[in-house]
Amino acid sequence: MFDGMKRVSFAEFGGPEVLRLEDAAEPHAGPGQIRISVRAAGVNPVDWRIREGQFQQTHPIELPAGVGLDAAGVVDEIGAGVTGIEPGARVFGEGSGTYAEFAVLSDWARIPEGLSFAEAAGYPSVVETALRILGEVGVRPGQTLLVSGASGGVGSAVLQIAGDRGITVIGTAGAANQEYLRELGAVATTYGAGWADRVREFGPVDAALDLAGSGVLGELVALTGDPRKVITIADLGAPEFGVRFSGVAGSMPDALGEAATLIERGALRIPVERTYALAEAAAAHRDSQSGHSRGRRVVLP
């Protein structure tokens, strides 16, 4: 009998069409890891950037490779040295090859009460990034933060966490997401022609985050008056403007713990925009690559 599973993989770098649903051997938890029966995998832009080979210079991977970092599921194997979690526990976290029936996680936390697997899978990378860049930009309670590209996964988390800390947030998004930004507690305006003037009308800006990489760093520096008060996670032209590019992940265990606390307090909720079957992973990537989003997309094995 085949002791295997279904997983999404790719054997060459390229567009969404290189993704395949295949039979593969089950992975097993190594020291310090757990294995989960995956119930949902979060779709992050980094997944298709890896599929395109964008990180081969800095973080090379060997092909064929699985896809996906974030997941939620049920623990079914505990690696050597792991304590504090038991088979059957519902967890969310980060690992590798998560668009699959089973995946190994290196960081995890228990899913807070009342959260579905599909919702939980959307948090790990998004919350780690949001907490990291809020810390790095150094914005304080009572100050005003501008977020360019605020309706996606990272933006949804940044808006709610900043609001919870007493920071006033101005967010830009497409016309269809203006009401969504307001629901998350932000002052909203559209990107596109004249956006910086629209932001100016709301008053002074103390710090800014560029989440969309849409070529606005010059305007963000002008609005804050200081390149050190601007951080981007998506624009590689940052040095030209004296702006920091934040790309080194912080502590995932700390981020998951803080996410769980915020979720339990009702201070953080990232909506699931759409779910996809494993066989629809290419469609999930195409939709993510469109650059438009409200919350997080999720693949369900």
Ligand SMILES: NC(=O)c1ccc[n+]([C@@H]2O[C@H](COP(=O)([O-])OP(=O)(O)OC[C@H]3O[C@@H](n4cnc5c(N)ncnc54)[C@H](OP(=O)(O)O)[C@@H]3O)[C@@H](O)[C@H]2O)c1
């Ligand atoms: N460096 C890091 O550590 C790190 C970590 C995480 C993510 N990232 C990168 O950061 C980016 C955002 O990630 P994400 O997960 O939040 O992506 P996402 O969920 O796909 O969201 C993309 C966002 O960009 C907005 N947008 C599209 N065109 C825009 C424009 N011209 N001006 C302003 N906003 C625009 C979209 O708004 P509408 O839908 O309303 O149009 C949406 O809110 C991705 O490029 C990702 O690769 C980097």
